[in-house]
Amino acid sequence: MNIIEIENLSFYYQADKPVLKDINLTIKKGEWLTILGHNGSGKSTLAKLLIGLLRAKSGTIRIDNEELNQNTVQSIRRKIGIVFQNPDNQFVGVTVRDDIAFGLENLSIPREEMIERIETYAQKVSMSEFLNKEPHALSGGQKQRVAIAGILAMHTDIIIFDESTSMLDPKGRRMILDYMKTLNDEGVTIITITHDMKEAVLSDRILVLKNGEVLKMDTAANVLKDKITLEKSNLELLLPLKVINRLEEKNIKNEELRSYLWQLSLTG
Amino acid sequence: MAIKFNRVDFKYQGFDNKGYLALSNINVSINAEGEFITLIGETGSGKTTLVQHMNALLTPTSGNVTIFGLKIDQENIKKKKFRLNPIRQKVGLVFQFPEYQLFEETVLKDIMFGPKNYGVDEATARERAIKMIKVVGLDESYLDRSPFNLSGGEKKRVSIAGILAMEPDILILDEPTSGLDPLGRDALLRVFNDIHQKLNKTIIVITHDMNTVYEYAKRVLVMRDSYLVYDGDPHTLFSKKNIENWNLDIPDIINLLHHLEKDFNITFPKQPQNVDELLTMIEEVAK
Structure with a gap:
């Protein structure tokens, strides 16, 4: 079942400078999709269109069989949430608890259930002991985990991670990646926007955008080894694949090493 | 020795008056030329606090930092005629997201702002802007453009050109490549390497990217819970023993x-x- 269906989607700020051109894309329920592309390729714009922060110039977005428009944007935001790049730019509450509650307050949920959901999801991201702390006292990774809890508490089916790990230290990054895996295993549809091939390899499919257009859409394994597509997008082959390329260039045939390096790339 | 930390502690006060130590007994020296240093460590380990002491944005709670001959400590900072401008010019600090700090109508004016602020005349400031825009890998046509219509990577370069135009001896950059695509990241790192090699300046880069550390740094400083725990070359840092003991990203x-x-x-x-x-x-x- 498709949870997201995008047809002929276009967006621009100035008509002569399109940001996204005629995008067609379907995402299945429970799928993990990575969006790759150079800086300015339109990745974040696509994310903002999906959650209704921007309005398309033409084309349609359907989320869970509901067309996104001004009348449906509130109901659709219960189905799709986003974690942004900068952990400092997404806090509104005085405490972590307030912050997780913020999204729920718009859903007119009974107070008891709200309290229960906050506790449940804070625990899920291992932030229970921080519920009464001020968000600014947390590390970047902790802030991103609170943001995730806030989205999960709204029982969304889809989470977009817009370069959510790029500002974190290695430990914070690993933890957020682990949550992405866990959530995906539990059936949450995940869309990650990243420049990091080690992150992209964890997903099922990869969409590559270039100058606002779809350059490639394929399985993660196929995009991973596509040197030409990656180069066109300012991206790099993973190191083991660079080695495979070098061996091919030099006509060195070592099948054991080759398949070993390929497996190594697939595990990120 | 351009910068010398001598038994530096720094304590953030905090609202509860208990405060916490962001730097503990830091002793380190940095040369005015020829160094390419990366500074690594977990979020909250004290990296940014450390570099903010390098151009006297912060004053040690105890101990002192000598920057180009000027001793920064609690006693001196309170003196009326204590002037920090000369060292701020010598040690250029590029904050994280420098692109948020662009504000002029044109790239030219933005790059000229820094040197003019330190008393450089209009013509010299203009000359430096023309020189530095090339150093950061952009051409002169950028000078007439509005900084707000540039890409993220271009904005970063313009803000770095602005700091370079002040002709600092030491250039410090706080996570300069986060959010850039790999090509943009490599291009910017090569710019730093060029500045380091051609202008013989000392570069200090805060980063979480271990590939940057390994491939560019001559010297690595590692912060952990307010302490400086490693000061040495990257190859020894990534020896098997250290990786295991310190849980380093490889x-x-x-x-x-x-x-x-x-x-x-x-x-x-x-x-x-x-x-x-x-x-x-x-x-x-x-x-």
Whole structure:
């Protein structure tokens, strides 16, 4: 079942400078999709269109069989949430608890259930002991985990991670990646926007955008080894694949090493 | 010695009046030329606090920092005629997201702002802007453009040109490449390497990217819970013993090397300096 269906989607700020051109894309329920592309390729714009922060110039977005428009944007935001790049730019509450509650307050949920959901999801991201702390006292990774809890508490089916790990230290990054895996295993549809091939390899499919257009859409394994597509997008082959390329260039045939390096790339 | 930390503690006060130590007994020296240093450590370990002491944005709670001969401590900072401008010019600090700090109508005016602020005349400031826009890898046509219509990577370069136009001896950059695509990241790192090599300036880069540390740094400083726990070369840092003891994230080159050594039961003669060297070494083994 498709949870997201995008047809002929276009967006621009100035008509002569399109940001996204005629995008067609379907995402299945429970799928993990990575969006790759150079800086300015339109990745974040696509994310903002999906959650209704921007309005398309033409084309349609359907989320869970509901067309996104001004009348449906509130109901659709219960189905799709986003974690942004900068952990400092997404806090509104005085405490972590307030912050997780913020999204729920718009859903007119009974107070008891709200309290229960906050506790449940804070625990899920291992932030229970921080519920009464001020968000600014947390590390970047902790802030991103609170943001995730806030989205999960709204029982969304889809989470977009817009370069959510790029500002974190290695430990914070690993933890957020682990949550992405866990959530995906539990059936949450995940869309990650990243420049990091080690992150992209964890997903099922990869969409590559270039100058606002779809350059490639394929399985993660196929995009991973596509040197030409990656180069066109300012991206790099993973190191083991660079080695495979070098061996091919030099006509060195070592099948054991080759398949070993390929497996190594697939595990990120 | 351009910058010398002498038993520096720094305490943030905090609202509860208990405060916490962001720097504990820091002793380190940095030369005015020829260094390429990366500063690493977990979020909250004290990296940004440390570099803010390098151009006297912060004053040690105890101990002192001598910056180009000027001793910064609690006693001196309170003196009325204590002037910090000269050292702020010598030690250029580029904050994280410098692009948020662009504000002028044109790139030219933005780059000229810094030097003019430090008393450089209009004509000289203009000359420097023309020179520095090229140093950061953009051409002169950018000078007339509005900084707000540039890409993220271009904005970063313009803000770095603005700091360079002040002709600092030491250039400090706080996570300059986060959020850039790999090509943009490499281009910017090469710019720093060029500034380091051609202008012989000392570069200090805060980063979480271990590949940057391994491939560019001559010297690495590691902060952990307010302490400086390592000051040395990147190759020793990423030795097997340190990686295990400190739970370090491993550069891709070292990671691949360790995998191959373990699974193919081979030993490479040395740690490769860069990707090209690694490829050549593997080629030899694979034949």
